[in-house]
Amino acid sequence: MSDDSGMTRGRATAEMVAQRANVSRVAVSRAFNPHTSLKPEKRDLILRIAQELNYTPDRAARALVSGRSHLVGVIVPDVCSHWESQEIDALTTALQNEGFATLLFKTRTDYSMDEKLLAYMRGFNPDSVIAFVENVKPTTLARFLDRAVPIYVHYPYPGETDDAEAGPLHDRLNVLQRAGIEQAVALLQGYGAQRIAYVSGLGKSRANTAREQMLRTVMAERGLPPPVIAPSDYSYDMAYAATLDLFRIGQGADAIFAANDVGAFGVLDALRHELGLRVPEDVKVVGFDDIAQSHWKSYNLTTVKFDLEERVRALVRLILRRLNNPAAPALQETLQTRLVVRGTVG
Amino acid sequence: MSDDSGMTRGRATAEMVAQRANVSRVAVSRAFNPHTSLKPEKRDLILRIAQELNYTPDRAARALVSGRSHLVGVIVPDVCSHWESQEIDALTTALQNEGFATLLFKTRTDYSMDEKLLAYMRGFNPDSVIAFVENVKPTTLARFLDRAVPIYVHYPYPGETDDAEAGPLHDRLNVLQRAGIEQAVALLQGYGAQRIAYVSGLGKSRANTAREQMLRTVMAERGLPPPVIAPSDYSYDMAYAATLDLFRIGQGADAIFAANDVGAFGVLDALRHELGLRVPEDVKVVGFDDIAQSHWKSYNLTTVKFDLEERVRALVRLILRRLNNPAAPALQETLQTRLVVRGTVG
DNA sequence: ACGGAAAGTGAAAACGTGTTCATTCTTTGA
DNA sequence: TCAAAGAATGAACACGTTTTCACTTTCCGT
Secondary structure (H helix, E strand, O other): OOOOOOOOOOOOOHHHHHHHHOOOHHHHHHHHOOOOOOOHHHHHHHHHHHHHOOOOOOHHHHHHHHOOOOEEEEEEOOOOOHHHHHHHHHHHHHHHHOOOEEEEEEOOOOOOOOHHHHHHHHOOOOOEEEEOOOOOOHHHHHHHOOOOEEEEEEOOOOOOOOOOOOOOOOOEEEEOOHHHHHHHHHHHHHOOOOOEEEEOOOOOOHHHHHHHHHHHHHHHHOOOOOOEEEOOOOOHHHHHHHHHHHHHOOOOOOEEEEOOHHHHHHHHHHHHHHOOOOOOOOOEEEEEEOOHHHHOOOOOOEEEEEOHHHHHHHHHHHHHHHHHOOOOOOOEEEEOEEEEOOOOOO | OOOOOOOOOOOOOHHHHHHHHOOOHHHHHHHHOOOOOOOHHHHHHHHHHHHHOOOOOOHHHHHHHHOOOOEEEEEEOOOOOHHHHHHHHHHHHHHHHOOOEEEEEEOOOOOOOOHHHHHHHHOOOOOEEEEOOOOOOHHHHHHHOOOOEEEEEEOOOOOOOOOOOOOOOOOEEEEOOHHHHHHHHHHHHHOOOOOEEEEOOOOOOHHHHHHHHHHHHHHHHOOOOOOEEEOOOOOHHHHHHHHHHHHHOOOOOOEEEEOOHHHHHHHHHHHHHHOOOOOOOOOEEEEEEOOHHHHOOOOOOEEEEEOHHHHHHHHHHHHHHHHHOOOOOOOEEEEOEEEEOOOOOO
16 A cells, blocks of 8 residues: 555666656666766656655666675674774775775684685675785685775785885785884883783784784894783783783783783783782883773773774775776775873883 | 686676586576575586686675575664674674675764665665664664665563563564663662662663663662663763762762663773772672673673673574565564673672 | 757667576386 | 376576667757
8 A cells, every 4th residue: 555656576666767757767777877978857857756766776786787786895803802893883984985885794713714704705796805814815815706806904024115115916005013113112111111021912813923023123123122922812811811821920021012902901900900010100001003992091001003094094095996997006005003102101 | 827717707607607517507596596406416516617617696696686685784873882893793693604794884873873874775785674773763764675674672661561462563672671670779779779870871762761761660669769860872981971970060879870881881980090989889880781891800890781692693583584484474582681790789 | 050079868788697487308106 | 108297407588777889969169
C-alpha cells in the first residue's frame, strides 16, 4: 500500500526515474555524473524526481562497469587498540568526505597478514588498501590485490635515506621518527638519566624494530650506553609484566621508553602501583603516539607525537592521487614526529 | 611477462576459467555455489584452475544479480570511544567468519543520524544495518534503507515489558540493565552509601535515559533518595568537569554512578587528582560497560558488565536469521547484565 | 542568414555474474 | 531391456549502471 511506485526489489531504478521524467535512462545517468553534458533544466528535473523516488545510482552496478567500488580496505590486528581505533576513526571521516567508505578486516593479533584474509578482502574489490601491517612482502600483497592499490606506512631505519631520492618502489607514507626521539633523549639526558630501557612493541613489527634502532642510534650519538630491551607486544598487560621483570630480575632503569602509549600506561602502573616507585622522581617515562588518553590525569604522559590528522590527510592524498592516475610512478609522503612534554619527565 | 593469462582489467573472469577448463561459463558459476548440481570431478577441476588463475567471483557482479552485497553497515559517532571500538572489533571478526564485511560510517558526535549520512550509506547497498544510535525514528531509517535490514539495540525503560510478549515491531537486541544495577545498588547500600550521584551520558541518547531511569527506579525500590544528576556526555573530560562541579558547586556524594567506564575514569581522576578524595574510602564509584581498560591498575573499576561476546553473537544471529528469511516476523534477542566488583567499591 | 563548432541526445554495447529453462546424459527399478 | 526419473549441461536472459557512437539541435561569429 505504502509503496505505490511499483518498485521491483524495494529500490527505485534509473529506468523508473527516466519514465517518470519523460527522458531516456541515459539522461538519468548523466544527471548524476558531473562532467557530462546535459541541459541544466533537464538535470534539475531529473534530480528532483530522483529525490521524490528516493533514487540513488546502484553502486554495485556502477562498480561493475566503472571498475571502481569506492571502498578502501583496512586491515588491522586490533580495532580496539587505542592508536588504531583513533586512526580508523579519522580515516573513516576523511574517506567519507571523498565519497569512499571504510571496509574493515581483522587479522590475527600477531600482525601477520595471511593469504587467506587477503584473498577474502580481494573478493570485495576495494579500490585501495592501506597496509598498516608491514609484515607482508609487497610482491605477495600485489599478487592478492589485482586491481586495488596498496598504500604502505613505512618507518625508515636509521640508515635509510629519508628523502625521496631514488624514489620508493611502492606508494608509501614515510614516518620519520628521528626528530621526536632526539628531543626525548635530549630531555632525559638533561635530567641526568643514564640507564635508559626500551619496553618494546611486537618484535616482528617493523614500526617497532625501526623505533628501537632509531633510539639506539640517537643514544649512541649522544654518548649514552645502549638501551636495555624489555620485550613486550604493545599491550598494557605485557608492558606491565615486562616492567616488573626489568626491576625485579633485571637491573632496573632511571628512564623508560615504551613503544607506544598504551604500553607506557602499563609501565606507569607497574612502577607506581606495584613497585612503589615515583614518576618522574625515581623513573621517567616516555611513550609513542600521543593518543587521546595520554593527557588523562592518572597518566599525563610525555610522548613522541605522531600527528594523526596530518597522517590521515597524507594517506587520503596518496589514495586519491593514485586513483586519479593509475600509471603514475610511485608516490611518497613524509611525516615528522615531535615530543609532547607532560608530567612523566622532569 | 608475469601475467601471461591476458587478463582484461587485471583480474581473471569466469569466462577465462571456463575456457581454460574446457567447460561452460555456467559451470564455473556452479562450481562456486554449493547447492547446485555439478559433477564433482568437474567442480574440482574448475576450482583448481580458478586457484591457478587467482580467480574469485566478482562481488559487484554477484551483488548486482543476487541483490546481496554481503556488507553490513555500522554507524557510530566515535570509533575511538572504547566500548564502541571493542564492539566493532568483535563484530568485524564475527561477520568475517560468516562471509560478510564491516562497512564503517561516522556520524556526528551528538549521536544524531542525519538523513544525508543515511542516504550516503544506502548507496553502498548494505544487506543489514546495525543501529547503535537510537535517536532516529524507525520509520525514517526504514525509508532510507530500502533493501537493508536494520537491527536495533534497544534499552527498555523500567516500565516496559522485558519479555517478547506482544513482540517488537522491529528486529532488535534487548539489553536488560536491571540485574546489574540492582546488584550495584545493593552493594553500595551495604557499604552505607546514601547520597548517590549519576554522572550521565549524552542526554538525548536512549541508552543513557534508560540507564538513568532504571537506576532511579531501583534506588526508589530500595528506599534510597533519588540520585543527583550530573549532566555529562560519556566523555572523560566532561565527566571530569561534572565531578568537580558536583563537589564544588553541588552537595557532593558518597557514591557515583558513571554512565560508562570512560566517564568513570574521568570521575576517578577528578576525585583523586583534583579534589583530593580517596576511592573507595571517601567516595565509591561504579561504571557501565566493563571495557578492557577497567582492570588497569590506575582505575581497577567496579562496573556493570555488558557481555560483549554474547552481544555480538546475538547481533550476528539476528542478521543471519533475517537475511535467510526476509518475511519472518520481527525477531528479538535478550541480553542480561551483571556487576563486576573491583577496587572502586568497598 | 549562413556555415561550422559545440552541446545535447538516445540506441546499443558493454561490465561479470546468477538463474531459468529446455535439452541431453545417466541412473534406477521392474 | 525399457521407461521413467533424476542429474548434468549450456544457451539465453536478467541485474542496473556507464560508455561509446552516431545523430540532432543549439549557439556563435561574420
